[in-house]
Amino acid sequence: MNPRLLAVVASLAILSMLVGQPVVHAGSPPPQQFQGVTVNLLTFTGPQIAEPLQRRAPDFEKLTGAKINVVIVPFSDLYTKILTDMATGTNSYQAFVFAPQWMVDYITPGYLEQLDDRIKADTAIQWDDIAPFFRNFSAVYNGHIYTVPLDGDFHMVYYRRDILEKDGVKPPETWDDYLAIAQKYQGKDLNGDGKPDYGSCISKKRGAQGWQFVWSFVTPFLQTQGTAQGAFFDTTTMTPLVDNDGWRKAMEIFKQTSQYGPPEEMNMDVGDTRSLFVTGRCALSLDWGDIGSLAIDPATSKVIDKVGSILTPGSKEVVDFKTKKLVPCDATTCPNAINGVNHAPYACFGGWSGGINAAADPKVKDAAYAFLSYMAQPAQSSVDVTLGKTGFNPYRTSMFKNIDPWLKGGFSEAAAKDYLGAIEASLNSPNMVLDLRIPQNQRYLQVVLDTLMSQYLAGEITLDAFQKQLYDGWEEITNELGRDTQLAAYRGSLGVATKRGNLINRTVFSAPSPFGRRGLGG
């Protein structure tokens, strides 16, 4: 390197360290390269997810000159807002931070920018450090990279370790255990304020996250043979795997948890249930990784170092798809069982990811990519994932190996290992359930399932009607969009060869373990 340039880079690095600014890494844009460029970035209201983007945008502007306008809309509007902005040619936004399973609808018409070359040329992002699931599945479609992962998402169960240990109660291994524990603590005072608290807190609000939590209850009954089996549809006929006793049992348990939850549970989103859990009002909760980091925030948490986290509970009975009845787990029916319990951790949502509008001006696209890369680089992301307010959860291998940032973030060593261990167990599970990523997956889940789930919980429809209408509703969408197209997309998303023998999604998946046997933890 030119000695003068080296001296400038070194001075800049020292100066930025001295003033507390993030260091400019190799591969980052040269200082002020994007002077005068403005990037409008669309994401959801949060406050999570938007918070780190808004907080770090001024730092990025100081480094590169690019102004990042973070525009926020409610989560329920985000999918449509992104799509209509690009489809109508309005193109008011040049970058988006969104759910990666929606990308199929953005990529098909050619709206999202392919990022392969940019990623290849970017050393600062440390792409290989991103865990294989997020790097090879969440970010990829049809063999190409379209998004930059900023978050890692898995469902997991949180429990009040202090109370369960005191009472000699083991954390739940199955959903039946979960119900029993929830029942035991319902109405007890769990935070010493003299008021009765709740056994279980799960967001069940319509138009929010309720339908996603349904899946964590259903999957252990349905998927047993590894990730490539899939839990949503039959991989040969694309018929919904809905009309069976597994769904019945799961929905009954899901509804029963409401008896041991807050009265407003059906109108609560995850923000509400998280708030209840960290204020010590719940014995159990099902959530993404967020509660782990929120629970150590001294400003809001009353359960610091009192929280345990585990892999989502499983089932000792699974569906035999020939008879559609439940059969006990054994070596054949549940080859991936742990202690006789079939776990199927649900990689729900896939983690918030950043994408770029292909129709944006090239200079703006460069600036947008540079910002997404900046957010994903370990210097920023390893700190952000330890802060509950960001909504970002760990997704890099280094985040699991190096617990120093977690200790600095306020975790005790035991809590950090417990929390990371639960996520790692999900990531390493050979029976992990992938989120649905086929065209218009939003209609299958956020319209049909969400409405029916809410009607069933409210007692408007019976379980039989729920199953029938869910089956019919999904079939109607599949028939409308084309069974072959949807089947090919579904098989491709699972890494199963299409009828022509090629993979739609060039991932690293191969049954039974999509991620090999390599552990992520240190």
Next chain:
Amino acid sequence: MHSRLQRLSSTMERIAGHVFIWPAVLIVLFLAIFPLIISLYLSLSRFQFVPGGFQFTFVGLANYNKLLFGSERNHFLGQMMGPSLAGALVFGAVLVFMAWRLVRYGQSGRFSAGGLFQRLVVDAIFGLLLWVVVRTLLSGGFPGTLVVTLVYVFVDIAVQYCLGLALALLVTQRLAGRRFFRVVFLLPMMITPVGVAYIFRMLTDTTKGPFYPIWSLLGLLNFSWVNIPWGARAAVMIGDIWQWTPFMFIVLLAALEGQSMELIEAALVDGANRWQTFWRITLPQVMPVTTTLILIRMIEAFKIVDLPNVLTSGGPGTATESMTLQAYIAWRTLDLGGSAAIAYLLLFLVTLIAVMYINVVRRRVAEA
């Protein structure tokens, strides 16, 4: 020269009307008629993204079929059960009443074939709507967005009108502080509906809302408005009534203050008591205003969306979902055809009920 000027002048006079009227016509066409036609086409088509953009595929009446007979039937019309005894009695009574009206019309001097046809169509549609209400609300089923919307409209407007009239009568009395209350009663109307929804969301939260001590005292901490369909609907209706009663109040106040005092004084001189004065003099005088007021509120009330969306997200289940909210949710998920079909059914319903209402009240107002 003079004749040329005359010709020019007459030509300009002839086209002046067109020049003045056409810009307005074009604007109306552009802003109202064209969107109406386009949304009609949307309701008959399916929207899809394809490589390079999007396309609309003509699907005929498939979107309407889905709502009325297909997978969305339970959502739109509700879950229908066999009619209960009470439901059958109500339906039978209404049928007898409609038949009696038709007979009376046939015997009247105003009878015409066109008039009979019009009445038969309106009665048939009204009968179908009532049949849906009877088989959902009165027979142990659950109402769909159509019936929920009708409940919102009729209950809300009835309560708003009665409250608005009572408040207006109150502030026309010579009471202390009436000027202050005139302003205070108007405040809810000035708050955005989303703000009202959030206020009521807090008020109905039994676990941490401002009424927590009261719920606690009553032992209702494990009760939730939003878990019970009628509790949630009541919460939505109370919010809507709270917000829109001031509109009724202000218009009725103006009508009351504008009524002829000579008639009231004459009635009082003739020995009429307060109730008789109100019923025989005041109410007929405010009736023309009432007619317009209820029509405006009715058209507006059919479009209720903010309150159920923010307060309950349409839940529990679909218990509080209005037709507009259903259309909005369909639009949000890019089912543009389904959304437009719901919007057209709503337009049809509003027009039908508005026409029926005008027909009923016009004659009564004229008689009054």
